[in-house]
Amino acid sequence: MSEIESDAPPPRRPTMKDVAREAGVSTSAVSFALNDRPGVSDATRRRVIRVADRLGWRPSSAARALSGENAGAVGMVLARPADSLGGESFFLQLVSGIQASLAPRDQALVFQMVDDVQAECELYRRWWAQRRVDGVIVVDPRVSDPRPETLAVLGLPAVIIGGMEAPGNPGAPQLPRQARLSNIWADDSGAMDLIVRHLYGLGHRRIGHIAGTPGFAHTARRIASLRAAARRLGLDHAVSVTTDFTDRQGAKAARRLFSAPTPPTALICDNEVMAVAAVSVAAERGLLIPRDVSVVSWEDSPICHTLHPQLTALVRKADEFGGRAASELLALLDGSAPRQLQDPLPQLQPRESTGSPPGQ
Template sequence: MTKERPTIADVAARAGVSKGSVSFALNGRPGLAQATVDKILAAADDLGWRPSNRARSLSVSKAFALGLVITRDPAVLSSDPFFPAFIAGVESVLSTRGQALVLQVVTGGPEEEAGYRRLAQDGRVDGVILSDLRHDDPRIGLLGELGLPAVTLNRPDGDSPFPAVVLDDRPGTVAVVKHLLELGHTRIAHVAGPSTFVHATARSVALVETLAAAGLEPVAIEAGDFSAAGGITATRRLLALPQPPTAIVYANDRMAIAGLSAAQAAGLTVPDDLSIAGFDDSELSEHVHPGLTTVRADPFRFGVAAAEALNQVVDGNSGVPDVELPPAQLVVRRSTAPPPE
């Protein structure tokens, strides 16, 4: 015979209180003496009783879920090294709070806006994590209009009412360029990320400014889309220049690894003929040949910090501050060396 699950009435009977008191205690509402709260929690633990998320949401008008809307081509996203680790960090926080992550992968434009509106209007989430910030990002105003709590991944370039979780890409990019300059490179090119993204632009600006401080300009800046195909196409264009670069800095590891393959297919030896550096320190970067010089961020910690900050906002804490994470760090491997003479 299957044992029936304990109910809130069973917890109330065990603790010798009303069902209403059990609800107050388990949802953190004020009005009960601490001794009573402790007695109710002990009774719930003894019985192995936990409220369902549906029951909790009805009692406190919460969904007990956070949202993440990713606007990327699914083909690109499927091999992205950032988001799986980031989501794992988010989930590590949510799992301890009995929360869920509602993930949507959408295209831009009307579909993206509709996704946020559904999350707000259906009450499916208590707040959202805003990733891949864009210049003059319209989602900031949209979330304000919808009254949906949020945190942003890095700071937007305009006004925002939401706290930001900041992992500064620029020091890592500066370190890559300085590393190449110290090796003796003067013909350095860049394969950038999408120019609509704030973080992609920040990496490109950091590269240009570091070269300028050394009295140099990039050989060229090729627009990329964070995909392997985009990395190959951009690399082929750079290698076809009358004076090709001796070093290429890519905005992510996927484009860099694809670019390394394109350079080898063109008959070049990395790093003897061409130095290559990436960004992300994805798992494969250490295992390609030669190992990829790159910049190590910590997307798992990024996800933990984003979920914790958003939960503070959702819980009604006022003035939640921005969270500053340690900046990305240079990792030197064998794909960079002095330029050919």
């Protein structure tokens, strides 16, 4: 197949001067018309808008920043290693829901990954100075989290996804009254209680927990909730092992738990990627699921339905969760007061991977 050669220059973005020339008006008149400012007649405004649409003219974010207008974008930063996402579906669904809520308002989503929360705070400062975004969506609250204070000082509107309090920590720092921060959170303690009660009802008294990243507020809450449930129900063992959410560390944690003198008869995994890794490690050791060990995934996804045996999982609609967070941010940008919202408690969907422990 022969290559198509062309000496034609790449297409040039239309400018306000192009619109002015086509419409037969001055560039200042184009500016007044496109920014809905007085100074031109209605007929001229309509003509300019028609020409701009036909040429495909759009305002640049830099020009809007210089003029003091909104950036037309919101930011989202993920301070995790890129490989920690793996096949985890939660963030994909979350971002999908965020984008679905932003699209009708013609708001772009600026997404970036960084190494840690300090780099994330620096990025917020840079975005604020450049007027790159109008607000941000914050994920993965930490036990000691500098981001809320940073955003409050900048005056940058934000919605924090996830509870900001963790055991032994007073929660988010005391913020200035003018802080424009809303919070939408899920009940991790209630969700853990659902899982433990299900396993307890099947007869399990030794439960292992392959937890997420240490330092994350939701990881601390889940670990503390498991311990509280163990005390309340009189479980023999309830052990949590922290990871980075990857299948590699999930498998390592499963091997550690299975090698204990009294291994667990049930595992709770903080995402479906680690749940699948735990199932694989069980197979390596000749353990059958659920005859020898039961497995529960904190997140549900198609992989939980297609794996054999199918994984018992918490079912929550991450896309709707993300959509609500984006809607809250848009409300802040429209001048609404900050508020805190609790997301509906997820439902536990029992499947083939959980059953009675050995000997029952």
